[in-house]
Amino acid sequence: MATLTVHPDRLLPTEPGVREIARRLYGAVRDLPIISPHGHVDPKLLLDDQPFADPTSLFIQPDHYVTRLLHTAGIGLDRLGVAEGPLPEDRARQAWRLLCGHWHVLRGTPVRYWFDSELAEIFGVTERPGADNADALYDQIAEQLRRPSHRxxxxxxxxxxxxxxxxxxxxxxxxxxxxxxxxxxxxxxxxxxxxxxxxxxxxxxxxxxxxxxxxxxxxxxxxxxxxxxxxxxxxxxxxxxxxxxxxxxxxxxxxxxxxxxxxxxxxxxxxxxxxxxxxxxxxxxxxxxxxxxxxxxxxxxxxxxxxxxxxxxxxxxxxxxxxxxxxxxxxxxxxxxxxxxxxxxxxxxxxxxxxxxxxxxxxxxxxxxxxxxxxxxxxxxxxxxxxxxxxxxxxxxxxxxxxxxxxxxxxxxxxxxxxxxxxxxxxxxxxxxxxxxxxxxxxxxxxxxxxxxxxxxxxxxxxx
Amino acid sequence: MATLTVHPDRLLPTEPGVREIARRLYGAVRDLPIISPHGHVDPKLLLDDQPFADPTSLFIQPDHYVTRLLHTAGIGLDRLGVAEGPLPEDRARQAWRLLCGHWHVLRGTPVRYWFDSELAEIFGVTERPGADNADALYDQIAEQLRRPSHRxxxxxxxxxxxxxxxxxxxxxxxxxxxxxxxxxxxxxxxxxxxxxxxxxxxxxxxxxxxxxxxxxxxxxxxxxxxxxxxxxxxxxxxxxxxxxxxxxxxxxxxxxxxxxxxxxxxxxxxxxxxxxxxxxxxxxxxxxxxxxxxxxxxxxxxxxxxxxxxxxxxxxxxxxxxxxxxxxxxxxxxxxxxxxxxxxxxxxxxxxxxxxxxxxxxxxxxxxxxxxxxxxxxxxxxxxxxxxxxxxxxxxxxxxxxxxxxxxxxxxxxxxxxxxxxxxxxxxxxxxxxxxxxxxxxxxxxxxxxxxxxxxxxxxxxxx
Amino acid sequence: MATLTVHPDRLLPTEPGVREIARRLYGAVRDLPIISPHGHVDPKLLLDDQPFADPTSLFIQPDHYVTRLLHTAGIGLDRLGVAEGPLPEDRARQAWRLLCGHWHVLRGTPVRYWFDSELAEIFGVTERPGADNADALYDQIAEQLRRPSHRxxxxxxxxxxxxxxxxxxxxxxxxxxxxxxxxxxxxxxxxxxxxxxxxxxxxxxxxxxxxxxxxxxxxxxxxxxxxxxxxxxxxxxxxxxxxxxxxxxxxxxxxxxxxxxxxxxxxxxxxxxxxxxxxxxxxxxxxxxxxxxxxxxxxxxxxxxxxxxxxxxxxxxxxxxxxxxxxxxxxxxxxxxxxxxxxxxxxxxxxxxxxxxxxxxxxxxxxxxxxxxxxxxxxxxxxxxxxxxxxxxxxxxxxxxxxxxxxxxxxxxxxxxxxxxxxxxxxxxxxxxxxxxxxxxxxxxxxxxxxxxxxxxxxxxxxx
Structure with a gap:
């Protein structure tokens, strides 16, 4: 099983001298607060503070960045629950399997980069998603989504x-x-x-x-x-x-x-x-x-x-x-x-x-x-x-x-x-x-x- | 006489760490077969399998990438045999001399890069073309074109x-x-x-x-x-x-x-x-x-x-x-x-x-x-x-x-x-x-x- | 006070191997004469050979590269003496203070780069301009402008x-x-x-x-x-x-x-x-x-x-x-x-x-x-x-x-x-x-x- 790691120097310049400067600069702002003056989060999400239903409703259904890339691989949006509310577990799991089974489709895109960060840093995932571990990852994330820490x-x-x-x-x-x-x-x-x-x-x-x-x-x-x-x-x-x-x-x-x-x-x-x-x-x-x-x-x-x-x-x-x-x-x-x-x-x-x-x-x-x-x-x-x-x-x-x-x-x-x-x-x-x-x-x-x-x-x- | 060399690392990234990765990647695909789903080779070339007439008919006359660059230097397309069949030897040789004498015009272009590769790897050329060695290179290539190995x-x-x-x-x-x-x-x-x-x-x-x-x-x-x-x-x-x-x-x-x-x-x-x-x-x-x-x-x-x-x-x-x-x-x-x-x-x-x-x-x-x-x-x-x-x-x-x-x-x-x-x-x-x-x-x-x-x-x- | 230095390797590639080549190439042309076949210098400037009036008339008033950047910071062009002749000293000095006080606005632009070179190489400035040293720099430059060497x-x-x-x-x-x-x-x-x-x-x-x-x-x-x-x-x-x-x-x-x-x-x-x-x-x-x-x-x-x-x-x-x-x-x-x-x-x-x-x-x-x-x-x-x-x-x-x-x-x-x-x-x-x-x-x-x-x-x- 391939590992998923998020390297501390990711995205920094590759030339060692420049990277060293970049590290210092980045280190000084890494932990500053986030100011987000334009976005599309639903305020009711924060008002209701309900647990996210499952990995699919969190990562796939609402995000057209993800669904369009899977769509290029011939996957109909219906299979991804687009424009639907939370899915029954079998359908949610099936959509998640499609994502993991097409992980290579995301290579080189920022979607892949964001996923790596989110999976590793919010959910502690340490394996690269794939067809083989899709169910295990689904369970691992779903379990955490039920915790107060992940509301x-x-x-x-x-x-x-x-x-x-x-x-x-x-x-x-x-x-x-x-x-x-x-x-x-x-x-x-x-x-x-x-x-x-x-x-x-x-x-x-x-x-x-x-x-x-x-x-x-x-x-x-x-x-x-x-x-x-x-x-x-x-x-x-x-x-x-x-x-x-x-x-x-x-x-x-x-x-x-x-x-x-x-x-x-x-x-x-x-x-x-x-x-x-x-x-x-x-x-x-x-x-x-x-x-x-x-x-x-x-x-x-x-x-x-x-x-x-x-x-x-x-x-x-x-x-x-x-x-x-x-x-x-x-x-x-x-x-x-x-x-x-x-x-x-x-x-x-x-x-x-x-x-x-x-x-x-x-x-x-x-x-x-x-x-x-x-x-x-x-x-x-x-x-x-x-x-x-x-x-x-x-x-x-x-x-x-x-x-x-x-x-x-x-x-x-x-x-x-x-x-x-x-x-x-x-x-x-x-x-x-x-x-x-x-x-x-x-x-x-x-x-x-x-x-x-x-x-x-x-x-x-x-x-x- | 300047040498013509094709370096094993050519075109790879210059930062040593990245180059090292690139070398490994390139090495793994260097010798895979070529798939060419769009091009303009004349099938009769392969059907007839006749020897190429001379360096000019091979490298200059049919290739508007080359002739347009020589044209910028004020060389009429007639002098390059454009739209003509094989040229009499004196004209073919003259066109080749024009190419070699204007070798600097190709600097920085992919035409120059391709030429370097072709001359070195197909014809064993080891000197950079120029006005001085144009005839010798013409003879060297022409001689090889007559061999079965270069049909x-x-x-x-x-x-x-x-x-x-x-x-x-x-x-x-x-x-x-x-x-x-x-x-x-x-x-x-x-x-x-x-x-x-x-x-x-x-x-x-x-x-x-x-x-x-x-x-x-x-x-x-x-x-x-x-x-x-x-x-x-x-x-x-x-x-x-x-x-x-x-x-x-x-x-x-x-x-x-x-x-x-x-x-x-x-x-x-x-x-x-x-x-x-x-x-x-x-x-x-x-x-x-x-x-x-x-x-x-x-x-x-x-x-x-x-x-x-x-x-x-x-x-x-x-x-x-x-x-x-x-x-x-x-x-x-x-x-x-x-x-x-x-x-x-x-x-x-x-x-x-x-x-x-x-x-x-x-x-x-x-x-x-x-x-x-x-x-x-x-x-x-x-x-x-x-x-x-x-x-x-x-x-x-x-x-x-x-x-x-x-x-x-x-x-x-x-x-x-x-x-x-x-x-x-x-x-x-x-x-x-x-x-x-x-x-x-x-x-x-x-x-x-x-x-x-x-x-x-x-x-x-x-x-x- | 921050220093102003112009590094001998500025603008050269950062990868050390490439920089070494670039240094050699640059060194060979650094001192070649300047040929300027298109520009907007007023020939009367050279004909009259009068001393430049002050730093503002030299660096700010005639240069829309500079004045437009200061304008973005809400500074009216009137305060910079745009479209005026030489200013009375208090206004010239005030415009210069605006430039130095907004030095950060120039960061990343070629205007900043040119300024660094001009200040260091023509006027021997060794301090980065800022609100604090604006007057001192004004005096330093103004003094030199009165010399024959700076006509x-x-x-x-x-x-x-x-x-x-x-x-x-x-x-x-x-x-x-x-x-x-x-x-x-x-x-x-x-x-x-x-x-x-x-x-x-x-x-x-x-x-x-x-x-x-x-x-x-x-x-x-x-x-x-x-x-x-x-x-x-x-x-x-x-x-x-x-x-x-x-x-x-x-x-x-x-x-x-x-x-x-x-x-x-x-x-x-x-x-x-x-x-x-x-x-x-x-x-x-x-x-x-x-x-x-x-x-x-x-x-x-x-x-x-x-x-x-x-x-x-x-x-x-x-x-x-x-x-x-x-x-x-x-x-x-x-x-x-x-x-x-x-x-x-x-x-x-x-x-x-x-x-x-x-x-x-x-x-x-x-x-x-x-x-x-x-x-x-x-x-x-x-x-x-x-x-x-x-x-x-x-x-x-x-x-x-x-x-x-x-x-x-x-x-x-x-x-x-x-x-x-x-x-x-x-x-x-x-x-x-x-x-x-x-x-x-x-x-x-x-x-x-x-x-x-x-x-x-x-x-x-x-x-x-």
Missing amino acids: PRALLRRFGIEFLATTDDPADDLAAHEALRDDPDVSTTVAPTFRPDRYLEIGRPGWAETVKGLGDAGDYASYLDALAERRQYFIARGAVSADHGHADAGAEPLELHDAQRIYRAALAGAVTDAEALAFRRHMTYEMARMSCDDGLVMTLHPGVYRNHHPETLQRYGPDTGHDIPVAVEYTRALQPLLERFGNHPGLHLVLFTVDPDVYSREIAPLAGFYPSVYAGAPWWFLDNPSEIRRFQEAVTETAGFSRLSGFIDDTRAFCSIPARHDMSRRLDAGFLAGLVAAHRLDEDEALDTLTALVVDQPRKVFKL | PRALLRRFGIEFLATTDDPADDLAAHEALRDDPDVSTTVAPTFRPDRYLEIGRPGWAETVKGLGDAGDYASYLDALAERRQYFIARGAVSADHGHADAGAEPLELHDAQRIYRAALAGAVTDAEALAFRRHMTYEMARMSCDDGLVMTLHPGVYRNHHPETLQRYGPDTGHDIPVAVEYTRALQPLLERFGNHPGLHLVLFTVDPDVYSREIAPLAGFYPSVYAGAPWWFLDNPSEIRRFQEAVTETAGFSRLSGFIDDTRAFCSIPARHDMSRRLDAGFLAGLVAAHRLDEDEALDTLTALVVDQPRKVFKL | PRALLRRFGIEFLATTDDPADDLAAHEALRDDPDVSTTVAPTFRPDRYLEIGRPGWAETVKGLGDAGDYASYLDALAERRQYFIARGAVSADHGHADAGAEPLELHDAQRIYRAALAGAVTDAEALAFRRHMTYEMARMSCDDGLVMTLHPGVYRNHHPETLQRYGPDTGHDIPVAVEYTRALQPLLERFGNHPGLHLVLFTVDPDVYSREIAPLAGFYPSVYAGAPWWFLDNPSEIRRFQEAVTETAGFSRLSGFIDDTRAFCSIPARHDMSRRLDAGFLAGLVAAHRLDEDEALDTLTALVVDQPRKVFKL
Whole structure:
């Protein structure tokens, strides 16, 4: 049986001299608290604090990073319990066996890396998963999941998470967040995030019904008021940011009468695609305006073709592994917004991308001039060592380190949070060690920079 | 006189610890058989088994990698015998002198690397080519080319090529392939590849004449039947794949009556550019449908502006070094095809590109969800160490190693085949050694992965 | 107080074996003369040879690389004296304090690297700048600036600059260049560069007035003649190149009567945007034709959204840090030009970019076929170690080293010229050392290549 070990030097540079510097740097930040200003953990998980049902519901079912890789091997998502609640034990165990039996499929991916860390460090696993030991590992993990030490809140404490943002519908009452805030047993700040996409995309089927969730939105003016009020509601419950994930980064204002007219058409179900697009770009601009007023950090992550495989969407719902990136453009798209608000002291605009081409071409130059613009950490498909290295190089050489958002885990896989942050710290330490070894930075500066990336920068950028 | 040496550690990582791992990995696959599922060797070369005429006809005339680099130095393609048959000795020798005299022009390119390997390992050359020794090297190589040991079949055996795909016109009778298959002297499987581009691009001048080569194609239905029959003809003679190299990756079906109407217009020479484009994208979709039925692997490599310099095309024909890449898009272009066939067990769709931007942005995410999609190895302009490294990083971090096609040499330079595969093995060994050194993979896994890339993966992806 | 040291091995590879090779290579070119065929130094600086006013006017005010980074920290450009002449001492000192107090903002950028070199090597600074020592450093530098040794001409000699190109308006009388040429005290060749952008963009406000600067340009024919004459005027005063920086790389000829008609419309102030665009692309083609005739090297650097923040433009003018790159395309755009002139022996066309995606996809393949096309060195946002490495890899693997322009400093920061060229030499030495260490190149070839990049290649490409 092959062993599973997590080496203390993993991910650090391989050249011994550079590794030695990286070790020192990493050692100084390894145990700093985790700040997670963008993610997808369900607050009810922490509120209810129920034991995780089984390894499959913890590691496989909710994580499209895992299920899409198994899907490539011809495994139907139904066999993995995607879009289902907890499975009967035989099905849960069967799904786990599929994961372990296809362990080689994960080689080279960050998913494998996170799994190694999670299995070793949270569950004490010492064997590499495979077809042979799948059942034994299932039992070993399942047994621990029943212990108090492995309930969500206990893990939250153990992980050292100081701040955890969730992602929430503007119509959500945020009762879970309120309860967590008032619970003396929870010292982590669990903050909601305002995610208004579906309220802004007025051409979506059902939008006229959806928008009622905001309250009175019978005309354009009341719609704006309702959005502003919901933002205040979120802010009062700890929200620090609003998150926007449309197809493109367009942010161009309409004339008021055009916005009013299109809004009326949308309520009547008579909006054209072009009008809906123009309105959404207008509203992105308006959201920036509101951010200047109310201070919510604005995060933007366009450029994803959502639900590329309609049959999978129909059977399993969204976020099931078939969102595919497309090329994205920021320079022209954001010009109207930045012309108006780019120097506004109230605006923090964090630009994420899944198109790495824009790092050096557009994001770094924008973040290298506008005080409001920050380069969001590599995210989603790009949260892996080689793309993180590409990001570090592409952005810092043009914009320096002070324009980085700090790490974003963006995950719904609760147990992967520490592994993801740890990966980031190791890679930042390694990158900075390279600058020291090339005599471009003194080691005290590298250490200061690394600490800033881990804690100071996210606090500043997300106004914590 | 400078020496020419091929170092046993060439292309391996330079850090001694990583190099040591890479050496072990590479050593284990160095002598495995060569599988070449896509290339451009002329099967008649192997059928006739005539000695190569001279060094120029072997190394220069047929290889646009070489002639385009000499062309940059102001050397007219006429002086290199491009698009001519074997040259008179004085001209052949003169062309060879031009190559040797411009040896510095090749520095840093893979062409230089392949040459070094070929000259040293096949012809025992020990001096670096230059103006001074051009004639002596010409004589040394020419002398060997006359020996039985350096005829095509002898080299084929020596190279250890287990499977060699050629690229063929759908109207080809494949007589050479049949003869090679029946020849007990040839143990390599020499398989044809179905390359229907010019039959699908109905707006090309002369298409109405070209299409007659398929047999009865007097209306759309018989055209489809004829294509399907030619595919069967190819399959019966060993073909495993159909290769498509259009200007873009579009694959969107037309309504039947539109396809029929456009087809009729094309036969009448009255098709518009827009119709021809729509029809070609429709036919790419249809080719995928046929692949689901008959099992031919579908390889796609769009994004090349062919024959950028018309005067060169006119004087020397196509494939003479002035095809230039353009940006390419897969996510939207392939959506209709993948919506319909992406999960079909009969489809293997291998995506190649000469636009490296799409590796991490589009190809890896597509190959990281759809079980039918594979990431084709870096190809043409990208088959060099730095782009191969970029590919390895961009694709494997998102999609793992199991979605890679394995190496494709894509060459018409027969003697470069072993050097190209050897380069790939060295670079794969180096990349995997890096993962081992960073403690992301155990060495036994790296070895297993490397072996898969060299032999198992091409066999699986190309259904050998 | 932290020290400021410039290590002799800075920027060289970190692996000791490779570094050793790189040291040898770098050592051989470190002291070669500087050839600077493209930049923005004001020739009057050298003509007048007045002492620099103070550290702020030398290092901050004219350099948008520096001011944009400070601007990201919320520092208004007014506080930095942007677009002002020499400041009163209190304001100059205050701006310098802002720079030193935000020294951390520069970490990881080439600006920091250049500063380190300049401060240490030109001004003997031994302390890292910070809030605490800002005044002392100001005084230390200011004192030296008053010495004869630190006047512009003395520095020019000390920097070892053999050739220095400026960038000039076609209507400029080039009196400063003439005077410098005739001055026995100046041994550097200071050559003008023909930069006709604003004369070719006929839709610009005020163009009809601007064009009068060329002389008689009352119809299209006389306009062409006037441009050709101004080019001759520049050539007679030492110009070797014409520089073009439009929004895109389009170069497509119009029919003569269309060109004439559009030109008339422009003079009448009645040109449409589409006509102006077509005319500018036509004129890019015409400029190539003139280059074939008169031999001026043609440099092209499209793809920049100029003056992204209009308020900053209005207050401080252009070139104040908010030009932002956009995606660019060469393959299709340049096809008409290259179809006609690509093989012309009189044309040298140097392609620059701020969109690094085109290096391997378009520039290298174009430079790898057409003898007229050269790959311009990484420039502006890309003149940093990681992008230079990306350029080296992307271009040389496809096109070899002989297609590179050699380094271009493109700077208006006079004192940064030696630091920029030194950075380039170190990075080229490191890259070539890597090829030697991977046994792809012999060390004598690497040395020959490095020398070519530093002196021979710029001389050849820019016809010096």
